[in-house]
Amino acid sequence: MNLSSNIIEVPGVGPKSKKLLEKLGIKTVEDLIYHLPFRYQDYSKFFKIKDLMAYTSATVRARIERVDNIFTRSGKRLTKARVFDETGKMDLIWFNSHFIKKQLTIGEEFNFSGNVQAIGNKIGLMSPEFEKAERNNINTGRLVPVYPETTGISSKWLRARNNDVIRILGDIKDFLPLNILIKNKLIGLNDALNKIHFPITEYDVKTAKHRLSFDEFFLELLKVEERKSNWNSNNSGVKMRIDKLNTNVESFIQTLPYNLTTWQKEACIETLNDMSKTVPMNRLLEGDVGSGKTVVAVISSYFAYLNGYKTLYLAPTEILATQHFETFKMLFDKTRIRISLVTSAKRNLDDGWDVLIGTHAILFSEEYKNIGLVVVDEQHRFGVEQREKIKLMGTSSRGKIPHFLSMTATPIPRTLALTLYGDLSISALKTGPHLNKEIKTWVVPEEKRSSSYEWILKKLSSIKKGQVFIVCPFIEESEIENLENIKSAKKEFEQLKSGVFKNVKMGLLHGKMKSLEKDKIIQKFRTGEIRVLVSTPVIEVGVDIPEAEIIIIESAERYGLASLHQLRGRVGRKGGEAFCLLFMSNYSNTAFKRLKYLESIDSGIELAEIDMKMRGRGDIFGTIQHGYKKFKIADISDLKLLELAKMTAQQYYPKISEYHELERKFGTMNTKLIGNN
Ligand code: ADP
Ligand code: MG
Numbered sequence: 001m002n003l004s005s006n007i008i009e010v011p012g013v014g015p016k017s018k019k020l021l022e023k024l025g026i027k028t029v030e031d032l033i034y035h036l037p038f039r040y041q042d043y044s045k046f047f048k049i050k051d052l053m054a055y056t057s058a059t060v061r062a063r064i065e066r067v068d069n070i071f072t073r074s075g076k077r078l079t080k081a082r083v084f085d086e087t088g089k090m091d092l093i094w095f096n097s098h099f100i101k102k103q104l105t106i107g108e109e110f111n112f113s114g115n116v117q118a119i120g121n122k123i124g125l126m127s128p129e130f131e132k133a134e135r136n137n138i139n140t141g142r143l144v145p146v147y148p149e150t151t152g153i154s155s156k157w158l159r160a161r162n163n164d165v166i167r168i169l170g171d172i173k174d175f176l177p178l179n180i181l182i183k184n185k186l187i188g189l190n191d192a193l194n195k196i197h198f199p200i201t202e203y204d205v206k207t208a209k210h211r212l213s214f215d216e217f218f219l220e221l222l223k224v225e226e227r228k229s230n231w232n233s234n235n236s237g238v239k240m241r242i243d244k245l246n247t248n249v250e251s252f253i254q255t256l257p258y259n260l261t262t263w264q265k266e267a268c269i270e271t272l273n274d275m276s277k278t279v280p281m282n283r284l285l286e287g288d289v290g291s292g293k294t295v296v297a298v299i300s301s302y303f304a305y306l307n308g309y310k311t312l313y314l315a316p317t318e319i320l321a322t323q324h325f326e327t328f329k330m331l332f333d334k335t336r337i338r339i340s341l342v343t344s345a346k347r348n349l350d351d352g353w354d355v356l357i358g359t360h361a362i363l364f365s366e367e368y369k370n371i372g373l374v375v376v377d378e379q380h381r382f383g384v385e386q387r388e389k390i391k392l393m394g395t396s397s398r399g400k401i402p403h404f405l406s407m408t409a410t411p412i413p414r415t416l417a418l419t420l421y422g423d424l425s426i427s428a429l430k431t432g433p434h435l436n437k438e439i440k441t442w443v444v445p446e447e448k449r450s451s452s453y454e455w456i457l458k459k460l461s462s463i464k465k466g467q468v469f470i471v472c473p474f475i476e477e478s479e480i481e482n483l484e485n486i487k488s489a490k491k492e493f494e495q496l497k498s499g500v501f502k503n504v505k506m507g508l509l510h511g512k513m514k515s516l517e518k519d520k521i522i523q524k525f526r527t528g529e530i531r532v533l534v535s536t537p538v539i540e541v542g543v544d545i546p547e548a549e550i551i552i553i554e555s556a557e558r559y560g561l562a563s564l565h566q567l568r569g570r571v572g573r574k575g576g577e578a579f580c581l582l583f584m585s586n587y588s589n590t591a592f593k594r595l596k597y598l599e600s601i602d603s604g605i606e607l608a609e610i611d612m613k614m615r616g617r618g619d620i621f622g623t624i625q626h627g628y629k630k631f632k633i634a635d636i637s638d639l640k641l642l643e644l645a646k647m648t649a650q651q652y653y654p655k656i657s658e659y660h661e662l663e664r665k666f667g668t669m670n671t672k673l674i675g676n677n
Pocket of ligand 2: 293294377
């Protein structure tokens with residue numbers, strides 16, 4: 001048996017458990033070993049019976065005196081065992097487990113691990129784990145690993161398999177060269193895998209996680225190096241001329257209905273520079289919704305046109321494609337550039353075009369010729385493989401690869417982008433054109449809640465239009481674990497409707513409503529028939545209410561800053577005054593300080609960066625990891641480790657073939673890591 005052996009070779013795994021294991025993604029011995037605990041139950045402390053204290057976790061080594069299966073009067077099935085050690089006796093109780101009586105042989109010595117509780121008027125253990133006392137027990141008397149389970153595959157079962165596998169495999173060969181271990185102060189792989197499954201101390205867990213996290217980062221970053229090197233090694237980009245054309249681009253920019261922001265100018269310069277190189281561009285343009293990404297693509301496509309090349313522009317939805325088509329037509333009105341649109345409804349291409357806009361329906365169309373630039377809008381909405389296909393879509397028969405510009409509204413902190421997206425060049429539109437005045441934001445203390453409502457009431461009555469969003473984190477109370485102050489949309493709606501807003505038209509909107517019902521509410525809100533809408537955050541997509549000017553966010557401390565920034569972006573769209581009031585349900589100084597940043601900072605990217613520093617893994621990372629492999633143990637906000645892994649990957653990628661074990665491991669990752677959106 002070795003790492004790549006089929007799981008069926010593991011003692012104790014039969015056809016039935018093999019099937020079940022597949023549900024957990026486990027097919028090989030290696031998969032099993034890398035199916036890691038997500039927590040540990042601390043049963044490491046042994047107690048004598050007389051020393052037991054209620055409400056602690058403990059392990060007791062004791063002998064069985066008697067075991068009885070009992071039916072209580074209320075119809076419950078109990079198993080009750082009396083056990084003893086040299087200091088005393090105690091009772092153990094299990095429910096609905098009459099079969100265990102057979103396992104508990106009278107007179108034998110067992111380990112019992114569990115929570116100490118009062119049973120009757122004495123202290124005992126309720127439903128403890130147990131196993132025959134041995135020198136090295138695996139389910140009791142130690143830090144016991146708890147794994148992701150599925151019906152039929154328990155943690156206990158997995159522990160036994162891992163115990164066998166680790167013993168049979170013996171010393172697991174390390175795929176990291178010794179130098180990497182020494183330089184980065186990492187423990188060996190064999191050591192790490194032993195410790196992650198069978199730690200003796202918390203410190204064991206820590207060092208094992210550290211090593212395995214490094215591996216995850218390192219292997220992912222090797223992949224980045226590979227992509228970069230593959231891309232850069234093709235010198236077959238469409239080299240465009242920037243010198244003479246510059247003035248033409250300049251004069252086109254003069255015809256735009258607005259002046260470019262500094263960020264837009266910079267992004268254009270970077271893009272045009274890339275396009276005048278033989279290595280094809282591979283650039284990501286990031287910026288909040290409304291920061292003005294489209295015009296950068298417009299200018300780049302004009303540059304391609306001046307050079308005699310065509311542009312393909314991919315939008316994630318038909319609505320967006322049509323919208324961009326209109327925008328392009330308007331902005332190119334005074335030029336001779338021809339714009340065309342492909343949607344599922346309109347597949348036929350006009351005869352001639354210079355810029356073709358469409359959804360991924362474009363992918364299924366004819367072969368394109370003379371493409372100089374491919375733009376993908378909202379790139380995160382396309383799958384990784386689709387993206388790779390798109391990149392090469394316009395490649396000509398002579399092997400010329402078009403320049404590639406992708407755009408995203410997901411705020412990616414710079415440090416992270418430079419590592420995980422290390423194969424891309426990045427331009428950022430850090431702030432938008434400020435069409436909208438900034439959204440005045442306050443973190444409001446609870447004692448000012450009622451005066452805030454009064455202020456809103458006044459605002460609502462002083463103007464005919466103008467709507468208010470109130471966002472609550474949950475739909476119903478029953479979803480809330482700790483009840484207390486956290487608000488649910490339904491209850492908040494009822495309370496406000498019969499309370500402070502009783503004279504105001506209110507509506508309720510949440511993710512569990514039927515879409516017809518939702519549309520009706522949104523329509524009423526849009527026309528102003530509903531003035532105050534209580535909702536959950538799920539509905540952010542697609543709700544565009546130009547007149548909305550106030551948003552209240554409840555339990556704001558539960559969100560990441562970048563998410564809050566996106567939520568507040570729903571108000572002030574028309575360009576008038578807009579306000580965002582943040583309430584907290586669980587006050588803490590750190591949370592308060594964190595939220596305060598929203599009062600002064602207006603850039604999603606900057607907010608995401610702060611979030612990462614303050615909170616570690618913020619919720620926005622879900623989105624960033626989307627499409628990339630989700631790291632199993634590595635914490636993506638551990639920038640120090642990420643940086644180390646990055647440097648190591650850059651150093652070792654070029655000579656990877658000298659390290660056979662590493663090369664093999666990297667090979668298995670390549671087939672496995674392909675994520676999907
Ligand atoms: P996004 O980054 O979300 O794709 P858009 O490109 O759609 O943003 O731009 C949002 C709005 O801002 C559009 O109506 C666009 O016309 C406008 N806009 C873009 N750049 C500027 C600018 N420099 N000055 C004023 N308005 C601008
Ligand atoms: Mg856009």
